[in-house]
Each structure stands twice: as C-alpha cells, then as structure tokens.
Amino acid sequence: MRAINAMLSTMGAGAVSLVAATVAFAQDKQVGPEPGGWFFQEAATPVMTDLIWVHNMVQIIITAIVIFVVVLMGYICIRFRESKNPVPSKTSHNTLIEIIWTVVPVILLVIIAIPSMNLLYKQDRLPETEMTVKVVGNTWNWLYSYPDYENVEEWVSSPLDKTQAETVGQPYLLATDAPLVVPVGTKVKVLVTSVNNMHSWAMPSFGVKMDAVPGIINETWFEVYEEGTYYGQCSEICGINHYYMPIEVKVVSKAEFARFIAAGGEPADKFAALNIDDANGGAAIIAANE
Numbered sequence: 001m002r003a004i005n006a007m008l009s010t011m012g013a014g015a016v017s018l019v020a021a022t023v024a025f026a027q028d029k030q031v032g033p034e035p036g037g038w039f040f041q042e043a044a045t046p047v048m049t050d051l052i053w054v055h056n057m058v059q060i061i062i063t064a065i066v067i068f069v070v071v072l073m074g075y076i077c078i079r080f081r082e083s084k085n086p087v088p089s090k091t092s093h094n095t096l097i098e099i100i101w102t103v104v105p106v107i108l109l110v111i112i113a114i115p116s117m118n119l120l121y122k123q124d125r126l127p128e129t130e131m132t133v134k135v136v137g138n139t140w141n142w143l144y145s146y147p148d149y150e151n152v153e154e155w156v157s158s159p160l161d162k163t164q165a166e167t168v169g170q171p172y173l174l175a176t177d178a179p180l181v182v183p184v185g186t187k188v189k190v191l192v193t194s195v196n197n198m199h200s201w202a203m204p205s206f207g208v209k210m211d212a213v214p215g216i217i218n219e220t221w222f223e224v225y226e227e228g229t230y231y232g233q234c235s236e237i238c239g240i241n242h243y244y245m246p247i248e249v250k251v252v253s254k255a256e257f258a259r260f261i262a263a264g265g266e267p268a269d270k271f272a273a274l275n276i277d278d279a280n281g282g283a284a285i286i287a288a289n290e
C-alpha cells in the first residue's frame with residue numbers, strides 16, 4: 001500500500017512538472033470525520049499520538065476502578081445480606097483500610113497527572129517552528145495566509161456545495177474549494193483569530209482545537225507525519241452556517257510545497273473545472289459581512 005502511495009505521489013509530482021503554472025496535488029491519504037465514527041481519528045501528529053495514549057491509559061485505569069467497585073458492591077450485597085448476616089459488625093474504623101483508600105487514589109491521580117501535564121505543555125508551548133500560517137475565522141468560511149511568504153495572498157476557503165463535492169469525489173461538508181496547504185514533517189505555527197464572532201479551528205487528527213476570538217491572536221502548532229488530506233470543522237457555534245465552515249488541510253511534500261509557494265499559492269487550480277473564483281467570491285463574502 002505504501003509502495004502504491006509512493007508511486008502515486010511520484011506520478012502526481014510528474015504531472016505537476018508537465019503542466020506549467022498548474023499546481024495539482026497527488027491524491028493519497030484522507031483523514032477526517034466518518035459517519036458513525038465514535039473513536040478518535042487516526043493520529044496525524046505527535047500531539048495526537050500522545051493524546052490517544054493518555055486517553056487509553058486513563059480509560060484502562062477508570063475501567064479497572066469501575067470493575068473493582070462493582071464487584072466489591074456485588075460481593076457485599078450478597079455476602080452481608082440480612083438473612084446471611086443477622087448480627088452486623090459494629091466496626092467503625094480500620095486504620096489500614098483507611099490508609100489504603102487514601103494512598104491508592106493519590107498514587108493513581110499522580111500516575112494520571114504526570115502524562116496529562118506533559119501533554120498539556122506539549123500542546124501549549126510552541127517548539128521552534130519552521131513556518132507560520134495565519135487562520136482567520138469569518139462568518140462563514142476561513143481565511144488563510146502565510147505571513148512568511150508575501151507573494152502568496154490571503155485566500156478564502158469555502159465549502160464545496162454538494163454537486164461540486166461529488167464532481168471532484170470529495171466529502172461534502174468537509175471538502176473546500178481552497179485548502180490550507182502545508183509541508184509534511186514540518187513544525188507549523190498556527191495563528192488563529194476571527195474578524196467577527198467566535199469560531200474554533202479544530203483538526204481532530206492533529207490534536208488541535210483553537211478558539212478564533214476577535215481581537216485576540218491565539219497560537220498553536222502541528223507537525224504532520226504523512227502527506228494527505230485532513231479534514232476538520234469549526235467547533236465553536238458561530239451562527240446559522242456553523243455547520244458549513246469545514247477545514248481542509250492539504251499536507252504535501254516539502255518540494256511540492258516549495259513549488260506551490262513559487263507559483264504564488266494557486267489554491268483553486270484543482271477546482272478550476274468547477275468555475276470557482278476564489279479571490280472574487282471571497283471578497284464578495286467579506287464585503288457582505290462588513
């Protein structure tokens with residue numbers, strides 16, 4: 001499978017060099033919400049890998065506690081029921097048991113706290129990042145820009161409607177006309193803010209959920225393991241079209257990203273057939289909101 005993906009990527013890269021001034025992306029991995037899905041999405045970043053690990057560890061501990069308590073309660077209900085135990089014990093204190101039920105929970109909480117705190121700081125404290133993207137929430141779409149690359153203008157990422165999504169074979173309510181494009185294996189700083197009301201830029205497979213608040217610039221980071229398309233959704237109820245502001249992140253090879261930037265970041269090329277004019281469409285939407 002890996003070999004096939006690698007082959008497809010190579011073919012995709014070949015296609016790019018053949019078609020001048022067109023930036024096409026190799027279609028490979030897709031990670032996002034799935035109908036009926038109830039567990040985490042596949043981990044795409046080190047933060048999400050740790051997050052799933054901490055979740056599983058806590059899950060094991062609480063399951064063990066629940067089983068222990070239920071079994072103990074069952075045993076007590078049966079063993080000490082009135083008919084079997086007509087003269088109940090008058091015991092009110094037992095120092096050893098009291099020490100155990102104090103010390104054991106403390107140890108368990110410390111075992112949970114150490115990796116939890118580690119994860120919290122891993123998410124919160126940015127490492128030395130290699131590039132920055134700026135994400136601005138708008139009602140109801142996302143504006144993306146690269147403060148590091150002035151030749152790439154800020155662009156609007158709007159959801160594809162049902163027909164458009166079907167035409168390009170991408171998931172409706174997740175696919176956009178112009179995804180955020182980032183290189184693989186790169187520590188990316190994300191600056192998140194909003195121009196009107198609150199939104200939240202949430203990428204479950206990245207372990208990222210950052211509020212977009214007007215007047216405040218929040219920051220977070222990610223480093224994606226593998227190339228592919230990753231989907232998220234606005235996760236702060238922001239108004240009537242909250243359901244209709246998906247997030248699409250295209251993770252490409254470093255070489256492909258360099259070509260994309262050199263080409264001025266033409267994000268809409270692969271949707272040219274759909275006749276979407278991002279620059280004008282976006283401007284119209286912004287103007288309508290002002």
Ligand SMILES: [Cu+2]
Nearest residue numbers: 234236238242
């Ligand atoms: Cu929203």
